[in-house]
Amino acid sequence: MKILYYNWVDYLDDQKRGGGVSQYQRNLLSHLDQLSDVECLFLSSGLAHDLRNRTPRWSRARNGPAKDRHRRFEIVNSGCMSPSHHSFDHPAQVSDPATVAAFADFVSAHGPFDVIHFNNLEGIPAEVLALRTSLPGTRFVFSLHNYYPFCPQVNFWHRETAHCDDFNGGANCVDCLPFKPDPRMMRLANSANFTLQKGGIGPGTKLYDHGARPAMRAGIKAIRKLASARRRAATAEAASAPQPAARDASQRAEAFRARRARFVSLINENCDAVLCVSDRVRQIAQAHGITPGLLHTSYIGSDHAALFTRTAPKETLLRPDGTAKMAYLGYMRRDKGFYFLLKALETLDDGLAARLHLVFAAAGRDPEALATFDRLRARFASLTWHDGYQHDEMDEILSDTDFGIVPVLWEDNLPQVAIEMHSRHIPLLTADRGGAQELGRHAGLVFRSEDVESLHGRLAEILAGKIDLQTYWAGAMTPVSLDAHIQELLGHYADAARPVHSASG
Secondary structure (H helix, E strand, O other): OOOEHHHHOOOOOOOOHHHHHHHHHHHHHEEEOOOOEEEEEEEEEEEEEOOOOOOOOOEEEEOOOOOOOOOOEEEEOOOOOOHHHHOOOOOHOOOHHHHHHHHHHHHHOOOOOEEEEOOOOOOOOHHHHHHHHHHHEEEEEEEOOOOOOOOOOOOOEOOOOOOOOOOHHHHHHHHHOOOOOHHHHHHHHHHHHHHHHHHOOOOHHHHHHHHHHHHHHHHHHHHHHHHHHHHHHHHHHHOOOOHHHHHHHHHHHHHHHHHHHHHHHHHHHHOEEEOOOHHHHHHHHHHHHOOOHHEEEEOEEEEOOHHHHOOOOOOOOOOOOOOOEEEEEEOOOOOOHHHHHHHHOOOOOOHOOEEEEEEEEEEOOOOOHHHHHHHHHHHOOEEEEEOOOOOHHHHHHHOOOOOEOOOOOOOOOOOHHHHHHHOOOOOOOEOOOOOOOOHOHHHHHEEEEOOOOHHHHHHHHHOOOOOOOOHHHHHHOOOHHHHHHHHHHHHHHHHOOOOOOOOOO
């Protein structure tokens, strides 16, 4: 079986972009390499550009280590830049014939493939999916790691401040980004980076870290300053003439509405399977028009899953002295619920606070957050903060944790950190958005997202000893191992029964 995997960023990217999906791709390929009858190639797109604006083409990947160089490729000069914010309202997210042609040329040169598995569509035009009609022997599988087909911001998070459950016919998308990167500036930065990589100058080398990177930052800053001045001048000029603002906004809204509709139709018409990393993702995809018969809940396999058989659950969330320790692992980000959590903890009843130990493993030096930590220390049983963490540090950080918290404000598909804590038999207190709640499947440890009083109520119940952990673990999900996940994937890859699709879905 020959498989092509696609994601917008190389899984060995030397700038460590791609987060959990890149980690997932690394793990997946490492395990698939152990199968003698499977060959895997990998393609990325949207980050590599020539200094000259040349026609899109494919090339062997230049970033990252020499490891796996035989199978790592990239599309250079894609009309659709990645990640999504860098081409937020660009029509090439849907259609760019030259980039589609480059993708098709790669498939022709290195195929035929039994399967093309898209772990994302960022970085390529969605119309790449239409190549399915000219590749009758190839199955197209698409994994929903985020909501890019329905939301160009990728996570239904409006203006980086609020959950978005209705895009208002595209109108909400028009002003969604508080800051929209200048495409010319991003392309120039990508071009400079790509040129340096060709010369072997990348992150970790002295020339890059101490010479090229500072120079690039200074150049980008200068370009940004010039662009800002030009925007101010253009704004001043435009202000002196009447502008059809309402009509322009209406047209832009229609473009976002049409974008979503086109993505949905292309997926319905061309994908053989759409894999949803949680059941909540499947529900959201179906609500946005993806044909139900295409959708499969497919929990990602984790290399932490083996810990589930090597650890044992505690009998109670409470310690002999009536206290409990709660851990937050992740980012100092609003959408992850970090600042919501701080607000909720600051207003928690003093009697409850005095019985709760806190652990935060979150990278960042936000003065507001650090000042809040100082205030919380005075009221809570204890507070420990780790400025980020490595995976090999998790066991030590979580060694005496009684429960974890996943307070996300967006429909977080299924946070890897939730799987990692769950695999260690650490119960999870979760918001009712996203897939993390599916791990414990216990209503007593789920609170209403963004609702401080609801979270306070759950913490009170925990500290009152009302959570029966025997019931919790009896209904909890067993983490999926990578081996089990791969067997499931191979089933989707080998299934020859292609569903009948309609253009409307």
